[in-house]
Amino acid sequence: MPAISSSAPGKIILVGEHAVVYGQPAIAIPIHQLRARAYFLANPAGPKGRIHIIAPNIDLEKDLEDLGETHPFTRIFELIKSQFEIEHFPSMDVKIVSDIPIAAGLGSGTAVSIALIRGLVQFIGETLDEEEVSRLAFEVEKIYHGTPSGIDNSVVTYGKPIYFIKNVKPEILSINDEFYFVVADSGIKSETSQVVRSVRNGWQNAKIQYELLFNEIGALSTQAKDYLLEGLREQLGVLMNKNHELLCRLGVSNIILDRLVNSAIMAGALGAKLSGAGAGGNIIALVPNNRIKSVQEALREAGAVKVILTSLPKKK
Ligand code: MEV
Secondary structure (H helix, E strand, O other), X not given: OOOEEEEEEEEEEXXXXXXXXXXXXXXXXXXXXXXXXXXXXXXXXXXXXXXXXXXXHHOEEEEHHHOOOOOHHHHHHHHHHHHOOOOOOOOEEEEEEEOOOOOOOOOHHXXXXXXXXXXXXXXXXXXXXXXXXXXXXXXXXXXXHOOOOOHHHHHHHHOOOEXXXXXXXXXXXOOOOXXXXXXXXXXXXXXXXXXXHHHHHHXXXXXXXXXXXXXXXXXXXXXXXXXXXXXXXXXHHHHHHHHHHHHHHHOOOOHHHHHHHHHHHHOOOOEEEEEOOOOOOEEEEEEOOOOHHHHHHHHHHOOOOEEEEEEEOOOO
């Protein structure tokens, strides 16, 4: 039996990706049915300080010291070491499993980091509040993302819908009306860091045009917050379509994502857009509850490799 286990959910960006890196607001929601989990088992008989890591999803079985200094797992252990002024960790086995698809815009790396941080803190008999967990995960995000906004580590830590502005404490949204979202995976792997970098290059070459687009996206996020709080589904759907159009103009969509978005709308979704960095990964469609099945089918027919349903508020 594992001594300690911890977990963290996946996430989707509802509105505002990319613009959020440049200081605009965005909204993200957790996906609780997809989770990363970490298990910690003391190994008192093992060599002093040996941390053995098993992560079957990424075919990894190694001692931490063999992973190298720049590996996100090494960074996590170093961060916890300095946070609690620890010299050596006790010998331990750590297993990491996740059902969040990798490089799909669903926060798999972030969820693994947060599950590891939470579990390790518990394993050494310490505590850390959510704000600190999120802050440490943000340090690890920099390895994955280069210039992250902080939205992913915030939504995955709090596990609640958030309205987020870079460098500002996230606002947790308490949503009472029901919203159903179908999330469909294009099956195309896409590294967030690369897409964020290509947007940065575009911005550096055409700052005025890009900033106009970022401002427009930011205005949609502010509006989306009101629609969520007021239960205005149709209006939120229209807004999601507009957000997708603006993301196309930023150059982060492609024909496969556009096809998924269009087929969701044709099958009765109120709105749809790519979610996360784009160039692959997932799309998200807001769906009235009598159209859920038809939208799911249409998305599968249009080539989605995985389709899941998530809803707000979280079901008890
Ligand atoms: C990735 O989930 C969202 C981006 O806006 C990057 C970030 O905010 O760090 C693309």
